[in-house]
Amino acid sequence: MAAPGSAAPSRREQIRTVAARLFAAHGFHGVSIAELGAAVGVSGPALYRHFPGKEALLAELLIDISERLLEGGRARVDHRDARAALTDLVDFHVDFATREPDLIVVQDRDLANLPEDARRSVRRLQRTYVELWVDTLRRVHPGVVPDEARTVAHGVFGLLNSTPYAPAPATPTTGPGADTRVAVLRRMALAALDAAAA
Numbered sequence: 001m002a003a004p005g006s007a008a009p010s011r012r013e014q015i016r017t018v019a020a021r022l023f024a025a026h027g028f029h030g031v032s033i034a035e036l037g038a039a040v041g042v043s044g045p046a047l048y049r050h051f052p053g054k055e056a057l058l059a060e061l062l063i064d065i066s067e068r069l070l071e072g073g074r075a076r077v078d079h080r081d082a083r084a085a086l087t088d089l090v091d092f093h094v095d096f097a098t099r100e101p102d103l104i105v106v107q108d109r110d111l112a113n114l115p116e117d118a119r120r121s122v123r124r125l126q127r128t129y130v131e132l133w134v135d136t137l138r139r140v141h142p143g144v145v146p147d148e149a150r151t152v153a154h155g156v157f158g159l160l161n162s163t164p165y166a167p168a169p170a171t172p173t174t175g176p177g178a179d180t181r182v183a184v185l186r187r188m189a190l191a192a193l194d195a196a197a198a
Contacts, residue, residue: 012050014040016064019057024102024164028058028110058110059118065103066125069096073132082139089133090189093160094182101164108161130154141197152196156189 018039022031033054034044051057076088097104111119133153138144144152163181 011040011042015047015050015057016061020061020100020102020106023058023061023110024105028054028106028113055113055115055118058106059114061103062107062111062114062122063118063125065100065107066122066129069093070125070129070132072096073129077132077136082136085136086140086193087190089136090156090186090193093157094185094189097160097163097185098182104161105164130157137193137196140193144196148196152193156192159192160185160189 015036019031019036022036022039031054032044033047036054036057037044037047040047047057051060072092073089076092077085080088107122111122114122130150130153133156134146134149137149137152138146163185166181
């Protein structure tokens with residue numbers, strides 16, 4: 001649902017949101033064009049007005065989230081104190097992991113189903129995003145060598161991107177007693193990054 005005062009999502013955005021949810025639940029090969037169309041209230045063939053096929057839809061989902069992560073990461077490390085930048089990167093990725101669990105599952109499981117060019121684009125964007133973390137971590141802890149910093153960054157991503165596989169929160173996600181996953185993930189990620197200097 002669109003927030004008050006905001007524009008309603010376009011049909012293309014609706015298709016992307018539904019596709020992420022269905023691909024996460026059933027896998028790329030477990031969802032047909034007809035099922036995608038039915039889930040957004042159009043015929044399967046009508047989807048071809050928006051995407052040339054399922055592969056193109058999957059490619060747009062994964063390239064888009066990779067671009068958004070990189071853009072958001074760059075915004076958080078630019079002209080910042082290194083420690084503040086590292087904390088901002090953690091907060092940014094925690095927010096992504098808790099808001100976009102379907103895309104994490106699709107990325108983990110269905111990257112191999114992308115055409116080669118799209119897969120290379122996703123990998124390139126991901127490597128650049130990792131290097132933002134590596135450079136920022138090494139600014140905070142100059143003694144950490146690049147390979148070790150990459151290992152730490154990937155370990156933190158593994159921790160944060162595990163959220164789709166965790167049990168659903170037993171507490172509300174807003175208001176008093178809200179879901180504490182964000183605070184726990186943030187604390188654990190920062191501790192893991194600082195452990196790199198030990």
